[in-house]
Amino acid sequence: NLGVIVGPGRGSAAGSVVAYCLGITNIDPLKYELLFERFLNPDRISLPDIDVDFDNEGRAKVLDYVQKKYGADHVAQITTFGTMAAKLSIKDVARVLELPLNTANRLAKLVPNKPGITLKKAFEESPELKTELEKGEPLVQKVLLLAQKLEGSIRNTGTHACGVIIGPDDISNYVPLADIKDSDMMATQFEGKLIESVGMIKMDFLGLKNLSIIKDACEIIKSNRNIDINPDEIPLDDKKTFELYQKGMTLGTFQFESEGMSQHLKNLKPDKFEDLIAMNALYRPGPMQYIPKFINRKHGIEEITYEIPVMSKYLSETYGITVYQEQVMLLSQALAGFTPGEADKLRKAMGKKKKDVMQELKEKFITGCLNNKLDKNKIEKIWQDWEKFAEYAFNKSHSTCYAYIAFQTAYLKANYPAEYMSSLLTHNLNDISTLTRYIDECHKMGLKVLGPNINESNLNFAVNKKNEIIFGLAGIKNVGSTAAAEIIKEREENGPFSSPLDFLIRLNQKNINRRCVESLIKSGALDCFGNIHRAQYFFPIDNNGNTIIDRLIKLTAKIKENRISSQNSLFGEEINEEICMPEMPECEQWSNIERQNYEKEMIGFYISGHPLDSYKTTIKTFANTQISELSNLENLKGKEICLAGIITEAANKTSKTGKAYSEFSIEDQSGNYNFKLFGKDYVSFSDFCKSNLYVMIKATVTEKLWNKDSDNELMIKIKRIELLEDFLQKFAKNISLKINYEDISNKLVNELEQIFKQSKGTTPVMIDIIDPLEEISISLKCKKYKADIDKLLSNIDSSEIKDLIYDYNISKKEF
Known part of the structure; x- marks a missing residue:
C-alpha cells in the first residue's frame, strides 16, 4: 500500500512456513527444505526476530508508517558504540601525548592485521612491538601502556544501520533515549545486545539498493510496454535467464556480478534454481575451493559418492558436497536420531567453533549412529568432514532468499534489458567508476546509451521509443529536479519543443535561468533541434561579446512581457518578426574532445564517447x-x-x-x-x-x-x-595485415592500394598470406607504402574489404 517493495525474506525466518503463508516471506520452506528449527526450537532461549529487506527509498516510508501506527513514543532506533581497537588506541594516545605521527603509524603497523586482535595478543605475536614496550623510548612505552588500558573503551556513538524497536507503550519506560542528529526519531542509549534484557525485541529494517533497482525497472517496463511485472511471480525456470547465467553475463545483477563468479557460472552452466542457491553459498573464502568439484560432479566428470546411501536424500541437490548448515542438521537427525533442537545446537557449535560442545555432541552422534547399525569408520569420516565444514558452513535460508533476488535481477536483465539497465544506471549515478562499467556493459548488450534530450528525457535514466537508454535531466549540473520536472511536465502537457525559442517561451525563467540553459546546451540536451550545433550558442554575435543565448533570453522576456500586458497582438507585424527564431551564427563545431569534456563537466562522465x-x-x-x-x-x-x-x-x-x-x-x-x-x-x-x-x-x-x-x-x-x-609512430615496428589466401583477388589488391595511399605514415606494413586450416603463412613486406596505423585501420574498417582482413598484428619496439 505504501509502494514499497519488500524482499522475499532474510536469514532463518525463511524457514517458517507460517511466515510464508502470511506473506511475510516469499520462499516456500518446504520446497527448498529450509528448517524451522533455525528460527525457533524448544532449546532456543533468545526471542526470534524477522529481519526484513525494503527498497532503499522505501525504508524511510516504513519507519514513518511504524511511527504513525504505534505512536512516535513507541518506536526508536538503536544506538551503537564505537570502541577503541588496538591500532586506534595507539594512534589516539600518541596524538594526545604528542608522539610524532610517523612513530605512531609505525607502532600501529606492528599490530598484526587480524580481526578483533587485542594489544595483549599483539605483544605475544609481534616481537618488535614487545621490544618497543619493554625497551623502547620512555614516551613510546608510556603510549603503549596507556593504549592497553584504554583499549576497548567507548570512543564514539552512532545509530544502528537497520535496528528498530517497537514497544507496547512509551519506550522511555524501558530504556533511556537520546536525540538523533537530523532525525525526528529517538535512539536508545542501550546498544542492541542489551535491548533484549529489558524485554524489547530488536527488529532489523534493512534498505537494499537492488530492490530499488527492481522496483524502478518494473515501473519503466509498465510505462514503456504497459506490462505489469510482479517480481514475486517471476518464473524460476525462465530459459532466457538461465542462458544469461550460462554465458556469464551477470554484470549488474545481485550477488553474481564479480568476474570470478561469472567465470564459474560459464563452467557450471546452471539449469535450475538450486544451482544458484549453492553457488551463492560456495562463492566465499573457504568453500570456494569446492566449486571445481561441484562443477565437475554436475557434469558427470567426477563421480558422486556417498559414505552412507541415505545421505543422497539430503546431498543430491549439491552433488554429494555438504554446502549448507541445514544439511548437517538434517543428516544428524537421519543418521544419529538427533532431535531438531539438538541438530540446531550442533549447527551453532560448528558455527562458533565451540570445541567442548562439539566433543559432547560427537559422542552423542557416534552413539546414535552405532545404535542405527552404521559403520564406525564411515561415521568417524563423516564427523571429520563436518569439522572441516564448520569453517565455511552457510545458512541455506539466507542463500535461498538472496539467490531469489539475484534471479529477479537476472530475469529483468535477460527479458527487459533496456529497462533494467536504465534503472541500474540511475541507482549508480554517483559512482562514476561503476557507472562507466555498466555503460560499457550496455554497449556489449547492443544497447545505446544516449545523452540527455529535452524532448525525450525523464528525471532519471529512461528508455525511449527506439529502445535506447537516455540520460535524465535531473542529473545535469545546474539543472536539478525542480527545473527538470517543469520541463517534463510542459512537454507532456503541450507536446515536444520545436526550437530553442519555443523551449524558453514555454517555461518559467525563474527555474530555467541562463546558467541552467547553458548547462543543458553543453550536456547535449538541446541537440534535438535540426542542424544547430552546440558551439553556435556560445559564438559571439556582436562586438560586445553577446551570444545567441543572450538574444534568446532577451527575446523571450520581451514576448512574455507583451503577453502579460496585452499591449500588442501576437499577430502584429512587429511582434511576429521578433517571435521568429533568430538566425544561428556560422562557426566551427566543437572538437570531439571539447564536446566530451563539456559533457563530463555537466553530467559527471563521458557519454557520447571517451x-x-x-x-x-x-x-x-x-x-x-x-x-x-x-x-x-x-x-x-x-x-x-x-x-x-x-x-x-x-x-x-x-x-x-x-x-x-x-x-x-x-x-x-x-x-x-x-x-x-x-x-x-x-x-x-x-x-x-x-x-x-x-x-x-x-x-x-x-x-x-x-x-x-x-x-x-x-x-x-x-x-x-x-x-x-605520436606514440604509435615512435613505438610500432610494423603492422601486419593477415589475409586468407582464398580471399585474394585483383579487387582486393586495388582496394588495398587505395587505402594505403589514403593512410600514408611512417610505420612499415607487412602482408601475411595465411591458410588458417593448415596453419601456414607467408609474410611479405610492402616496399611501396608506409602507414599511419590509426588511419589505416580506420580506412579499412569503413571499406568494402574490411571482412576480408582476417586479423592484424602490431609489432612493438621497446617502450
Whole structure:
C-alpha cells in the first residue's frame, strides 16, 4: 500500500512456513527444505526476530508508517558504540601525548592485521612491538601502556544501520533515549545486545539498493510496454535467464556480478534454481575451493559418492558436497536420531567453533549412529568432514532468499534489458567508476546509451521509443529536479519543443535561468533541434561579446512581457518578426574532445564517447593495466605496468622543506589516480604535468624507498612517460595485415592500394598470406607504402574489404 517493495525474506525466518503463508516471506520452506528449527526450537532461549529487506527509498516510508501506527513514543532506533581497537588506541594516545605521527603509524603497523586482535595478543605475536614496550623510548612505552588500558573503551556513538524497536507503550519506560542528529526519531542509549534484557525485541529494517533497482525497472517496463511485472511471480525456470547465467553475463545483477563468479557460472552452466542457491553459498573464502568439484560432479566428470546411501536424500541437490548448515542438521537427525533442537545446537557449535560442545555432541552422534547399525569408520569420516565444514558452513535460508533476488535481477536483465539497465544506471549515478562499467556493459548488450534530450528525457535514466537508454535531466549540473520536472511536465502537457525559442517561451525563467540553459546546451540536451550545433550558442554575435543565448533570453522576456500586458497582438507585424527564431551564427563545431569534456563537466562522465577512444589501437597494443587496478597495488607487486590516460589536474608545488615537486591526476575509462613526483622523477617528468595531456606511463610497483611508516608499503615508480599523440609512430615496428589466401583477388589488391595511399605514415606494413586450416603463412613486406596505423585501420574498417582482413598484428619496439 505504501509502494514499497519488500524482499522475499532474510536469514532463518525463511524457514517458517507460517511466515510464508502470511506473506511475510516469499520462499516456500518446504520446497527448498529450509528448517524451522533455525528460527525457533524448544532449546532456543533468545526471542526470534524477522529481519526484513525494503527498497532503499522505501525504508524511510516504513519507519514513518511504524511511527504513525504505534505512536512516535513507541518506536526508536538503536544506538551503537564505537570502541577503541588496538591500532586506534595507539594512534589516539600518541596524538594526545604528542608522539610524532610517523612513530605512531609505525607502532600501529606492528599490530598484526587480524580481526578483533587485542594489544595483549599483539605483544605475544609481534616481537618488535614487545621490544618497543619493554625497551623502547620512555614516551613510546608510556603510549603503549596507556593504549592497553584504554583499549576497548567507548570512543564514539552512532545509530544502528537497520535496528528498530517497537514497544507496547512509551519506550522511555524501558530504556533511556537520546536525540538523533537530523532525525525526528529517538535512539536508545542501550546498544542492541542489551535491548533484549529489558524485554524489547530488536527488529532489523534493512534498505537494499537492488530492490530499488527492481522496483524502478518494473515501473519503466509498465510505462514503456504497459506490462505489469510482479517480481514475486517471476518464473524460476525462465530459459532466457538461465542462458544469461550460462554465458556469464551477470554484470549488474545481485550477488553474481564479480568476474570470478561469472567465470564459474560459464563452467557450471546452471539449469535450475538450486544451482544458484549453492553457488551463492560456495562463492566465499573457504568453500570456494569446492566449486571445481561441484562443477565437475554436475557434469558427470567426477563421480558422486556417498559414505552412507541415505545421505543422497539430503546431498543430491549439491552433488554429494555438504554446502549448507541445514544439511548437517538434517543428516544428524537421519543418521544419529538427533532431535531438531539438538541438530540446531550442533549447527551453532560448528558455527562458533565451540570445541567442548562439539566433543559432547560427537559422542552423542557416534552413539546414535552405532545404535542405527552404521559403520564406525564411515561415521568417524563423516564427523571429520563436518569439522572441516564448520569453517565455511552457510545458512541455506539466507542463500535461498538472496539467490531469489539475484534471479529477479537476472530475469529483468535477460527479458527487459533496456529497462533494467536504465534503472541500474540511475541507482549508480554517483559512482562514476561503476557507472562507466555498466555503460560499457550496455554497449556489449547492443544497447545505446544516449545523452540527455529535452524532448525525450525523464528525471532519471529512461528508455525511449527506439529502445535506447537516455540520460535524465535531473542529473545535469545546474539543472536539478525542480527545473527538470517543469520541463517534463510542459512537454507532456503541450507536446515536444520545436526550437530553442519555443523551449524558453514555454517555461518559467525563474527555474530555467541562463546558467541552467547553458548547462543543458553543453550536456547535449538541446541537440534535438535540426542542424544547430552546440558551439553556435556560445559564438559571439556582436562586438560586445553577446551570444545567441543572450538574444534568446532577451527575446523571450520581451514576448512574455507583451503577453502579460496585452499591449500588442501576437499577430502584429512587429511582434511576429521578433517571435521568429533568430538566425544561428556560422562557426566551427566543437572538437570531439571539447564536446566530451563539456559533457563530463555537466553530467559527471563521458557519454557520447571517451577522449581516449581516439587512441584505442595504441592502448590495446601497449597498455596492460587499467587505472582502476591501481587501487590494489598488492596484486601488481613486482610487475612492470603500462597505462594510458588523460591528465585531468596538474600542479607544480613546493614542500615544507622548500623542495619542488609535482602532483597530477590521471584518468581513463575505469577511474582515476593521483601521482606525486619528487627528486629525480620531478626533474625527468614535470614537463608532463599539464592538464589535458594524453599520456602513456610505464612504471613498476615496488616497495617504498621512503616514508615506510605510512599505511601503504608499496609505490608506483614511474620509468617513462610519452604522449599518446605520436606514440604509435615512435613505438610500432610494423603492422601486419593477415589475409586468407582464398580471399585474394585483383579487387582486393586495388582496394588495398587505395587505402594505403589514403593512410600514408611512417610505420612499415607487412602482408601475411595465411591458410588458417593448415596453419601456414607467408609474410611479405610492402616496399611501396608506409602507414599511419590509426588511419589505416580506420580506412579499412569503413571499406568494402574490411571482412576480408582476417586479423592484424602490431609489432612493438621497446617502450
